[in-house]
Amino acid sequence: MGKQPNLYSFPTVDEVAAHLRTYILACQKAALLRHDAFKIAVSGGSLPATLTKALLVAGEDEDSGPQFSKWHIFFADERAVPLDHEDSNYGLLKKDLLDKIPEEMGKPQVYPIDIKYLNETQELADKYQEVLMASFAQKDSVRLPVFDLILLGCGPDGHTCSLFPGHELLREADAWVAAIEDSPKPPPRRITLTLPVVTHAHKIAFVATGGGKKEILKKILEADDEGRSLPCGLVNEAAGEKVSWFTDRAAVEGVAFPRRGSL
Numbered sequence: 001m002g003k004q005p006n007l008y009s010f011p012t013v014d015e016v017a018a019h020l021r022t023y024i025l026a027c028q029k030a031a032l033l034r035h036d037a038f039k040i041a042v043s044g045g046s047l048p049a050t051l052t053k054a055l056l057v058a059g060e061d062e063d064s065g066p067q068f069s070k071w072h073i074f075f076a077d078e079r080a081v082p083l084d085h086e087d088s089n090y091g092l093l094k095k096d097l098l099d100k101i102p103e104e105m106g107k108p109q110v111y112p113i114d115i116k117y118l119n120e121t122q123e124l125a126d127k128y129q130e131v132l133m134a135s136f137a138q139k140d141s142v143r144l145p146v147f148d149l150i151l152l153g154c155g156p157d158g159h160t161c162s163l164f165p166g167h168e169l170l171r172e173a174d175a176w177v178a179a180i181e182d183s184p185k186p187p188p189r190r191i192t193l194t195l196p197v198v199t200h201a202h203k204i205a206f207v208a209t210g211g212g213k214k215e216i217l218k219k220i221l222e223a224d225d226e227g228r229s230l231p232c233g234l235v236n237e238a239a240g241e242k243v244s245w246f247t248d249r250a251a252v253e254g255v256a257f258p259r260r261g262s263l
């Protein structure tokens, strides 16, 4: 690995959210300068609630806030369920964030899965890959999409997106979006961005809070043999300093990590 990921940890989840806001707005600014759009992928789980705390508050005077009308929101992973199902990552983001965005803040363009293909997981993944291609691959020569920012969670087993420890999908080198039929965490059928797509993004942020994440974060951030081989560890190894971890203190209690930063 080249340079190490950054670790930003704060006493409370509210402070995590406030600093995550600063970071996301810096990513937005860079993206708007690059191509007048902000293309991101978001995860499910505990992330959408923290995102809402981060984005739907009044910022500092000099902070012009999220320009949602320029945002293109894709999903880092999705479960093969209807969009209004309680397991749907889209459904969760809609309930926690999208439905709460005041009209005057603008409307993001959101890219959910195509529910016509719910019963055929590979087809669902292929169709989602086509959605990414339409947005990212204006030229045939594009090998991988480059998201401006990918926002990730870290499961207590070290999984991220729907990439699980020891799973063969961790070796997927060609597809942008892959199907998984045997997720160890329910529901079993899902689609996920692949590791090369995640690590190719301009910036990658993990958000992990709560004492329940302490043991796994110790392995991942201290990068012992097991930690380096976990999906989150593989992202750290491949993407290095492009990666930032946002945690509360409870999640990193006792973790020895050399590169703690301040935003």
Ligand SMILES: O=C1O[C@H](COP(=O)(O)O)[C@@H](O)[C@H](O)[C@H]1O
Binding pocket: 042, 043, 044, 045, 046, 047, 076, 077, 078, 089, 152, 153, 154, 155, 156, 159, 160, 161, 162, 185
């Ligand atoms: O199943 C999933 O879990 C991960 C981690 O969730 P968390 O609640 O531990 O933050 C999540 O990032 C992923 O999108 C989701 O499908």
